[in-house]
Amino acid sequence: MTKRKGLSARQQHILRYMDQYMGEHGYPPTIREIGAATHINSTSVVNYNLNKLVQAGYLERRDRVSRGMRLVKWGRAADNLLRVPLAGRIVASAPVEAYADGSGDMLDVAPATLGNNPPGEVFALRVQGDSMIDAMIADGDIVLLRRADTAQNGELVAVWLADEEATTLKRFYHEGQRVRLQPENPTMDPIYVDAAQCRVQGVVVAVIRHSH
């Protein structure tokens, strides 16, 4: 890739210091702090080497902004962590709770877990009870749902069945006026409900089970 070769001892020192300082404080050091730590007696020299590092691709800087720099390839990389609201519980006997924005717990998930779903539309619910075992989902599991009031054929959705007053997780198939809800468990038969009686609450993005 890029030649680490051309970096002077001072420049490497600066990189190490920035990484350390960043982890310690959560924000980058100033030019003068870098100078003090690396035994450079002039702010202009620090600035000089900083620009060298930018040129070499190790750093990004913003002009005239205090502490306006960031490590690009060196540092503990990006911020690749998303958070989704852990809104409440999902039980068979009640519809999915409306999730109050901001208030409540947040759950860390890896971006890959969300796939292509827009992070802002995804929320998490903890399953309460064993009513979803036919969908291979156990008590205490966490279900990640994308907010939706409609679904594509074949998607695994959380639906509220008005006439049965129950929430279930089933695969969704639109069949004319009716809707076929297919359990994940292939040994179980599908159920058919009137489309009007069936309110889609969300599309299942992932299921997470923690053993601790």
Next chain:
Amino acid sequence: MTKRKGLSARQQHILRYMDQYMGEHGYPPTIREIGAATHINSTSVVNYNLNKLVQAGYLERRDRVSRGMRLVKWGRAADNLLRVPLAGRIVASAPVEAYADGSGDMLDVAPATLGNNPPGEVFALRVQGDSMIDAMIADGDIVLLRRADTAQNGELVAVWLADEEATTLKRFYHEGQRVRLQPENPTMDPIYVDAAQCRVQGVVVAVIRHSH
């Protein structure tokens, strides 16, 4: 997971903005930038609410330091993403494959998913086949395992049964010379095997199912 309560709308807005800004720039915003983003017309008011956030434990600040703040519990604190090797497949008819370090896919997981398990000891396997349905684990699921050749009573483990030449996921109970392996599914009976015939391959940390 973090609880937010007692924070004014402005304070919540500030937290959200700081989180976003931090991810975008790699360094925290200034008081005036926060004010502009949250429609606060006075730097002193921003400063006031910032101190409130410190008092509430959401923020750390350093006096007289530009951008001298950091999110403590809220932020996607820089490097909060762990990677575990996605080593191979787990099937009923073969022992867990030895996992080749480094080579192969890596799976991003949130630190919370690993719990207290040492990240270096955790690896992931994709389940192939429906042989684990009694453990509520479906074809295609990803199982996170902590490397171990022994287990505590009650832990969910992956074991290789030498005489049956099969790998299963069961709860582990040491009972004298024998070992009781209890299926997750409570309707199924436990099996008892000689301790010598039972090789623990790992302890289940979590199960992840992606719907896409």
Next chain:
DNA sequence: AGTATAGCGGTACACTTGTTCTAAGTCAAA
């Protein structure tokens, strides 16, 4: 030698930015 270039040190300046002070508005309890 002469010259060009990279690197360093020092200083002054201007802009950035946190802090402080005063005054006023809001809202609930007495």
Next chain:
DNA sequence: TTTGACTTAGAACAAGTGTACCGCTATACT
């Protein structure tokens, strides 16, 4: 209504901080 705590606004100040400019040294090359 009055009181007092909490919140907001505005402005001025002082300190923090990046930048520009000057001169100096050392090395390499013509």
